[in-house]
Amino acid sequence: MLKSGQIFIDNMRFHAHHGVLEQERLTGGDFLVSLSASYPLGKATESDDVTDTLNYAEVYEIVKSEMDIPSKLLEHVAGRIGKRLLKTIPLISELTVRLTKVNPPMGADCDGAGVLLHFINDENC
Structure with a gap:
């Protein structure tokens, strides 16, 4: 029997x-957030009932509300997202948050730059 699995949302x-630059905080920029969450999915694989799984819409609303709060560092934003998700949805045992700034002002030709944070919910260990 399946005990757990991962749910993911890519490139919100x-x-x-x-x-860091004042101009970035004034005009804003484009960002992508991806995450994967380890979650007990066994019941949902049998029941076909949305109440037995992680609600994508709830996750999205949490991410959106944290993205709406300006910060200098992407590490800070991703950290807030991770902490809030673990606090709000305590059945998440592990969580990975990837936050990408699409056009970073660093003079490089790249698709983006960002951070990847991995959280472990100590309450579930």
């Missing part, structure tokens, strides 16, 4: 006001 797009 946001226009937000994060960055």
Whole structure:
């Protein structure tokens, strides 16, 4: 019997006001947030009932509300997202949050730059 699995949401797009430079916080920029969460999915694989799984819409609303709060560092934003998800949805045992600034002001030709944070819910260990 399946005990756990992961749920993921890839590349949620946001226009937000994060960055070290004042201009970044004034005009904003484009960001992508992806996450994967380890969650007990065994019951949902049998029941076909949405109440037995992680609600994607609830996760999205949490991410969106944290992305709406300006910060200088992407590490800070991703940290807030992770902490809030673990606090709000305590059945998440592990969580990975990837936050990408799509067009970072660093003079490089790249698809983006960002952070990847991995959280472990000590309450579930």
